Amino acid sequence: MEEINNIEVVPCTESNYLKPFRLLYNQNGTKKSWDFMRTHDSVSVLIFNTTSHCFVLVKQFRPAVYMCEWEKAKTKTSQGAVKTEEGEASESQEGQSAAAEDTSSQWPPASAGVTYELCAGLVDKPDLSLEEIARQEVLEECGYDVPASKLKRITSYRSGVGVTGAKQTMFYAEVSDDNCVSAGGGEPREGELIEVVKVPLHEAMTFAYDERIPKTMGVIFSFIWFHNNMSPKYKISTNV
Numbered sequence: 001m002e003e004i005n006n007i008e009v010v011p012c013t014e015s016n017y018l019k020p021f022r023l024l025y026n027q028n029g030t031k032k033s034w035d036f037m038r039t040h041d042s043v044s045v046l047i048f049n050t051t052s053h054c055f056v057l058v059k060q061f062r063p064a065v066y067m068c069e070w071e072k073a074k075t076k077t078s079q080g081a082v083k084t085e086e087g088e089a090s091e092s093q094e095g096q097s098a099a100a101e102d103t104s105s106q107w108p109p110a111s112a113g114v115t116y117e118l119c120a121g122l123v124d125k126p127d128l129s130l131e132e133i134a135r136q137e138v139l140e141e142c143g144y145d146v147p148a149s150k151l152k153r154i155t156s157y158r159s160g161v162g163v164t165g166a167k168q169t170m171f172y173a174e175v176s177d178d179n180c181v182s183a184g185g186g187e188p189r190e191g192e193l194i195e196v197v198k199v200p201l202h203e204a205m206t207f208a209y210d211e212r213i214p215k216t217m218g219v220i221f222s223f224i225w226f227h228n229n230m231s232p233k234y235k236i237s238t239n240v
Ligand SMILES: O=c1ccn([C@@H]2O[C@H](COP(=O)(O)OP(=O)(O)O[C@H]3O[C@H](CO)[C@@H](O)[C@H](O)[C@H]3O)[C@@H](O)[C@H]2O)c(=O)[nH]1
Pocket: 017, 041, 042, 043, 044, 117, 118, 120, 121, 122, 123, 159, 168, 190, 191, 192, 216, 218
């Protein structure tokens, strides 16, 4: 799906997206410190297509996920083999010490960094409501034009409580093929490369609990929310 090359890892000294800080404080008389990142809040949207009875998800390459897989592959290489989540294995090269210098020989395939997610976006436009931002993300990433008033707020929660503590607000959008105005795929100007994928309703629970499919907690939670709140309107199979 993706072709990722010319990979370089460099220190992040300044960012529009993350700002690292250290909080020093006393808790019940004990001196403590905690390192955290300031980042944007976000919205996510569970999209259900009533024409095809499918959930509409996005699939994209996530550098942070990829680097976790790279760390894992590196450890395994030093033990003798490179292995990725999908179970692809390759023998490590002869002359391990020389290979250790050239990290490119240890990069896992790009697919190791691709995850299934709800359509989602950062809250980085102060003049827009959460619903408006969610509406824009549904249009840009998935190609469905739905009015903001049709977005139903599911709930909000803190994501990454140890590192960012940012709030994510989740919405539900019911769409039909008539609302589909483009193929989606994200904003090319922002360098977004997103694949729109459909998960049939009857496969949703199996999909949610299949650990071989890398995905966010939002996908799992929202499928369960749908099961609890939208059935019996739409029947969902739960043979897990
Ligand atoms: O280091 C960075 C970070 C972001 N971007 C740009 O910023 C955009 C952010 O896209 P957006 O759709 O607004 O946010 P997402 O990356 O989809 O992140 C959302 O979706 C994630 C998965 O659900 C959640 O973890 C996040 O909290 C949530 O904001 C990207 O496409 C890039 O264009 C960069 O170029 N470099």
